[in-house]
Amino acid sequence: MSHSVEHPILDPTLAAPFPKAALPVLRDPQLRKNVAHAIDVIQTKRGKLVAEKTDWQELRSAAADIRTHVLENLGAYLEQFEERCTAAGGHVHCASDAAEARQIILDILREENASEVIKIKTMTSGEIQLNPFLQASGVGVFETDLAEIILQLGNEEPSHIVVPALHINRSQVREIFAKSMGRPELSDDPQALTEAARIYLRRKFLDIPSAISGANYLVAETGGVVIVESEGNGRMCLTLPKTLITLAGIEKVVPRFEDLEVMLQVLARSATGERMNPYTSLWSGVTPGDGPQNFHVVLLDNARSSILGKPRERQTLRCIRCAACINACPVYRQTGGHAYGSVYPGPIGAILTPQLMQMRHAQSLPYASSLCGACYEVCPVKINIPEILIDLRAQVIDQQRHNIGRFFDPLYLGLRIAGFLFSRAFLFHAAQRLGRVGAGLFTHKDGWIHSMPSVGGKWTQTRDLRGFPNQTFREWWQNRPARSSTQIAKEPK
Amino acid sequence: MSVTQGSRAKVLDRIRSATASVAADAANLHELHAAIPRSYIRKGELSESAKIALLIERLRDYDADVVECKLEELPDTIAAMLSASGRHTFGAPSGLPAAWMPSGFDWKLDGGLTHEQIEVLDGVVTGASCAVADSGTIVLHHTPSEGRRVLTLLPDWHLCILYADQVVETLPEYFARVQHPPALVTWISGPSATADIEMTRIKGVHGPRHLNVILVHH
Numbered sequence: 001m002s003h004s005v006e007h008p009i010l011d012p013t014l015a016a017p018f019p020k021a022a023l024p025v026l027r028d029p030q031l032r033k034n035v036a037h038a039i040d041v042i043q044t045k046r047g048k049l050v051a052e053k054t055d056w057q058e059l060r061s062a063a064a065d066i067r068t069h070v071l072e073n074l075g076a077y078l079e080q081f082e083e084r085c086t087a088a089g090g091h092v093h094c095a096s097d098a099a100e101a102r103q104i105i106l107d108i109l110r111e112e113n114a115s116e117v118i119k120i121k122t123m124t125s126g127e128i129q130l131n132p133f134l135q136a137s138g139v140g141v142f143e144t145d146l147a148e149i150i151l152q153l154g155n156e157e158p159s160h161i162v163v164p165a166l167h168i169n170r171s172q173v174r175e176i177f178a179k180s181m182g183r184p185e186l187s188d189d190p191q192a193l194t195e196a197a198r199i200y201l202r203r204k205f206l207d208i209p210s211a212i213s214g215a216n217y218l219v220a221e222t223g224g225v226v227i228v229e230s231e232g233n234g235r236m237c238l239t240l241p242k243t244l245i246t247l248a249g250i251e252k253v254v255p256r257f258e259d260l261e262v263m264l265q266v267l268a269r270s271a272t273g274e275r276m277n278p279y280t281s282l283w284s285g286v287t288p289g290d291g292p293q294n295f296h297v298v299l300l301d302n303a304r305s306s307i308l309g310k311p312r313e314r315q316t317l318r319c320i321r322c323a324a325c326i327n328a329c330p331v332y333r334q335t336g337g338h339a340y341g342s343v344y345p346g347p348i349g350a351i352l353t354p355q356l357m358q359m360r361h362a363q364s365l366p367y368a369s370s371l372c373g374a375c376y377e378v379c380p381v382k383i384n385i386p387e388i389l390i391d392l393r394a395q396v397i398d399q400q401r402h403n404i405g406r407f408f409d410p411l412y413l414g415l416r417i418a419g420f421l422f423s424r425a426f427l428f429h430a431a432q433r434l435g436r437v438g439a440g441l442f443t444h445k446d447g448w449i450h451s452m453p454s455v456g457g458k459w460t461q462t463r464d465l466r467g468f469p470n471q472t473f474r475e476w477w478q479n480r481p482a483r484s485s486t487q488i489a490k491e492p493k
Numbered sequence: 494m495s496v497t498q499g500s501r502a503k504v505l506d507r508i509r510s511a512t513a514s515v516a517a518d519a520a521n522l523h524e525l526h527a528a529i530p531r532s533y534i535r536k537g538e539l540s541e542s543a544k545i546a547l548l549i550e551r552l553r554d555y556d557a558d559v560v561e562c563k564l565e566e567l568p569d570t571i572a573a574m575l576s577a578s579g580r581h582t583f584g585a586p587s588g589l590p591a592a593w594m595p596s597g598f599d600w601k602l603d604g605g606l607t608h609e610q611i612e613v614l615d616g617v618v619t620g621a622s623c624a625v626a627d628s629g630t631i632v633l634h635h636t637p638s639e640g641r642r643v644l645t646l647l648p649d650w651h652l653c654i655l656y657a658d659q660v661v662e663t664l665p666e667y668f669a670r671v672q673h674p675p676a677l678v679t680w681i682s683g684p685s686a687t688a689d690i691e692m693t694r695i696k697g698v699h700g701p702r703h704l705n706v707i708l709v710h711h
Contacts, residue, residue, distance in 0.1 A: 034691075041692035058533035065529045072515040075508045076522055088676065096500035104499055146698060147689040163689060170690050190690040194698055201699065206608055222674045232646065232685035232700025239642045240608060250508065255526050257674035261665040262533065264680070268628075275551065276628035276682035279700060281642075284676045289605070290641045291677075301504045309511030 008157045008338030011129065012357050015341025017364035022339035031167055035159070035336045038166035042327050045273025046378075053269065062262045064382040067318035070253050071308060077220040077253045078299065084223025088285025090295045094250075098128035101300050105130065105212065105245055106137050108296050112243050114139060114210040120227065120234045121145035122214025123161050123321060124247050124300060126343035127356070130212070142204050144233035146197050153180040159337030159345060162271045162323040167336050201233065211237035211292070215248035216320070217263055218297075221256040224284040225297065228267055230277050238281055244292035250299050251308075251317040263320065266380035270322035303356045312391055316351050318381040323348075325375035325385060331368055340365060347375035351388045359395055366392035410455045429474070436468040443467035535669070537627070537662025544626050544662050545708065551629025555683020556696050557704040567654070568592050570707055571618065574652060578705075580615030584644055588637025593618060593654060603644055611643055616650030617701075623667050624660045630682045631655065631706070632667060634675040642679060651701040653681075656709045 006024045009015045025031050050056050070077055082092040095101035109117060117139055125131065131141045131152075143152045147165035151158055154176035158164030165173075174188040177196050186196055213234065217226040225246050227234045238244060254263055260282075268277045286295050307313050326332050326346030337345030341362065342353040350365040366389045375385040406412045421427045442449045449465040451457065459465055471479075509516070517525050539547060549559045562570040572595035575583065582599040584606070594600050601614060620638035624631050631653055633639045645651055661667050685700035696702065 038692050041688075055533040058531075062529065062531050062533055069526060069529060072512055073517055073522055073525075074512055075505055075516065076519055078505070078508065094499040094501040094504040096503055100499055144699075145689070146687045150689070163692070165689055166692070170693075173690055190693040190695050193690055194687055194695045198698055205699070206612065219674075222676075224674070224676075230685065231687045231698035233698065235642065235646050235679070236699055239646055250504065255522075257671070258665075258668040261668040262531075265533075265628075265664055272688065274682070276625075276630050276680065278555075278681065278683050278686050280678075280680040282678040284674075287635075287676050290635065290643070298499070299504070301500075301507065305504065305507035305511050308508060311515075 007155075008159075009341060010126070010157050010338070010343050012342045012353050012362040015362070018335075018339055018341070018368040019364065021341055022335040025336045025339060026334065030169070031336060032334070034167050034169045036333060038160075038163060039327050039333055042163070042273055046269065046324065046327070047273075049269050049273050049275060053265075056269075059262055059266050060380055060382055063266045063320075063380055064318060066254060066259050066262060067320075067381050068315070070255060071251065071314055071317050074250065074253065074308065077255055078250060080220040081218050081223055081253055082299075084221070085225075085285055085297060086223070088223050090223065090285040090297055093296060093298045095298055095300050095302070097302050098300075101128050101247065101298055101302070102130055102133045104298050105247065106134065106139070108243070108245055109134070109139055109210055112210055112294070114243070116140040116142065116204075116208045117210045117212055118142045118144050118204055118208045118237050118241065119148070119211065120213040120229070120237045121148050121164070122212070122247060123343055124214050124249055125212065126158065128247075128300065128302065130247070142201075142208065144201055144205070144237060145229075146194060146231060146233075149197055149200070150176060153177065157338060158343055160323060160326060161321055161344060161346075161348075167338075201236075205233075205236040205240050209242040210245070211241040211243070212245045212247065213237055215246050215252050215297075216267065217260065218248055218253045219255075219257055219260070219282070219284075220253050222284045224257070224282050226260065226264075227281045228264070228271075228277050229279050229281075230272070232279055235279055235281055238283065239291050241292050243294040243296075245296045245298060247298045247300060249317075250301055250304050251319075267320055267322055270320075270324040270378070270380045303358050306358060307355045313351075313355060313388055315383050316348075316355060316388060318383055319348055319352070320381060321348075322380060324378040324380060325383075328374040328378045329369075330372060330374065331370060335368075340368065347385045347389075348383075351383075351385055351392060354392055354396075359392075359399065363396045363399070366390075366396060414455070429472075432468075432472050436470075439468045533665070534663060535665040537666065539626070539662050541657075544660060545657060547662070548624055548626035548629060548660055549708065551626065552683070552704075552706055555629055555686075555704070557629075557683055557706055559706045559708060561708045561710065563710050567707065567709055568595055571595055571652070571654070572597070574705060574707065575616075575618075578616060578650060578703075580650060582613075582615045584611060584614040584617040584640075584648060586619055586638055586640025586644060589618060589620070589640075590638070593620075603640055606644075608643060608647065611647045614648040616652065616703075617644055617648045618652045618654070619645055621653050621655050621659065623670060624655050625664050625667050626660055626662045628664060628682055630664070630680050633679045633681065635677040635679070642677065645679070645681075646700055649697075649701055650703045650705070652705045652707065654707045654709060657711060660708075 093104045150165040159167045170188045178186045216228045268274045332346040340349045354362040371386045421431045452460045622634040684704045685698045687698045688694045
């Protein structure tokens with residue numbers, strides 16, 4: 001496959017900066033077509049169903065308020081969840097970071113002598129890079145969401161948090177399935193491909209006694225866990241195995257059962273443009289005779305508590321992973337998901353990933369945005385993503401203040417020089433006159449600069465620059481015909 | 494090998510200090526939560542018949558088959574639907590009313606059927622706890638007449654019997670009806686589906702590919 005030549009890296013500690021990582025996609029017309037098609041379909045469906053909901057803005061406000069309330073009181077609600085879940089027969093673990101979460105999960109599987117595990121799609125497991133760890137530890141991992149199977153069998157990486165294989169088209173899926181399932185006769189009809197996945201997984205659901213899931217919500221009041229899905233692979237994993245391990249970020253809590261009346265309404269419409277997704281499951285602990293009798297919840301911090309401590313950034317944790325911001329983003333539409341170098345792409349990834357990395361990696365991501373605000377407008381929990389992007393940019397600049405290398409950075413030097421010139425009027429005027437002469441050499445007849453040499457080319461390689469005007473405002477002001485104050489008073493209103 | 498509880502104290506400490514300036518006293522928590530403004534639509538305004546019509550429209554929109562009948566017609570309607578399906582062996586939850594199991598079919602009553610035994614069933618017949626018209630959602634609380642979760646999962650064909658008075662218009666109305674949150678809830682909105690390949694909606698992946706509903710008028 002053409003885009004497998006440069007395998008994308010979704011580890012923020014290793015990934016290339018965004019502008020560089022975006023290049024393979026920008027050069028792959030098939031990939032861009034696949035992404036644009038998928039986004040168009042979702043956006044049309046979402047638009048129609050959101051318009052149908054006359055109380056959409058009220059639902060958004062309530063959803064944002066519920067999430068804010070939870071985050072401000074997270075300690076109390078997490079303890080309540082732990083207490084109720086434990087009382088219902090579940091085991092609750094807390095993982096400080098990714099390594100600890102991986103180890104807890106492996107220990108549980110080892111205790112069960114599990115050599116294989118089935119999985120419901122969970123972004124959090126991608127965040128902690130669970131699959132490669134389990135596989136290296138001798139546990140076979142089988143993804144069960146259709147998109148995740150495509151990625152796993154095709155050795156591909158997810159490029160979206162709700163439809164992770166949206167960058168792969170039907171003929172590419174056919175190729176992957178035909179090869180890995182040994183079924184060269186398969187057609188590229190989505191119906192046939194879906195049927196192939198059903199057959200491929202049926203025995204695994206019935207035979208593999210351990211499963212791993214994420215969580216859409218944790219209900220503090222009941223100790224319950226909610227999984228929102230479409231295919232039924234989730235229900236299979238939640239119902240058939242003997243052991244179930246749920247990995248959830250600490251921020252996933254909602255206070256009460258009835259809060260789901262808001263959270264479920266906003267999630268399905270935002271994520272897939274449906275009134276309600278086909279299947280939503282809620283279970284609390286262990287129910288005798290029904291479902292897994294050995295149930296564990298692993299609550300993951302992994303830098304979330306450090307985000308929680310910052311008043312402005314805290315709203316990042318309201319996120320319910322619906323991907324509405326990703327679908328609305330003009331930058332994502334052009335670059336697809338891999339450029340973000342993390343399992344969380346798009347606007348939410350641009351604010352979440354650097355913060356999860358505690359600003360030690362992924363510093364290019366806050367700049368992967370035009371700040372157009374489309375993400376904020378569609379967010380069902382009203383996360384002001386542009387505001388956080390700007391704040392993170394400031395933090396990146398602050399980091400560079402202590403970097404010796406900054407003296408070799410043209411941008412830094414340019415701004416320092418500009419700062420010196422602009423704070424001294426006579427130098428500023430001289431610079432204006434000089435600039436007019438200098439820029440005149442590059443200005444086209446139409447008044448625009450289409451290309452500049454050296455550092456200036458960084459601007460003009462993607463956009464034009466307006467040429468300098470023939471006179472500055474000050475020059476015009478000084479040269480204007482004098483008028484008396486009475487004339488000004490007589491100006492018509 | 495024992496499994497550790499992990500870093501519980503450490504994580505909780507970090508959370509508490511991160512929220513120290515904004516967290517409320519435990520005593521006020523309930524009050525603060527209750528004070529969250531909820532100006533969204535909680536109660537629907539449709540008439541009884543319009544509400545039922547909306548549910549049927551939304552269910553059919555998801556490709557579910559819906560039939561209406563009067564209470565006294567229910568056994569015959571069930572028999573007719575089972576016959577029309579061309580299927581023979583059906584699973585029944587332990588608490589399914591005997592009147593809902595017409596003769597002429599092979600019934601497997603769930604008293605601890607194995608997964609393999611459920612897997613080979615042609616279909617399953619169950620009741621429901623509630624239905625939400627606005628989103629075309631059927632809600633199962635997995636009571637004795639609704640069965641264990643696996644029973645409505647492995648068989649490819651599901652017939653769900655719903656009384657008209659179980660239908661509410663909005664999702665918040667469902668939540669208002671639930672006094673004590675049950676341990677298990679499944680919200681079903683149409684048969685299983687996926688759009689993972691080029692966003693083309695394909696009906697039927699792992700759950701039942703055929704959802705049938707009988708709506709019973711009193």
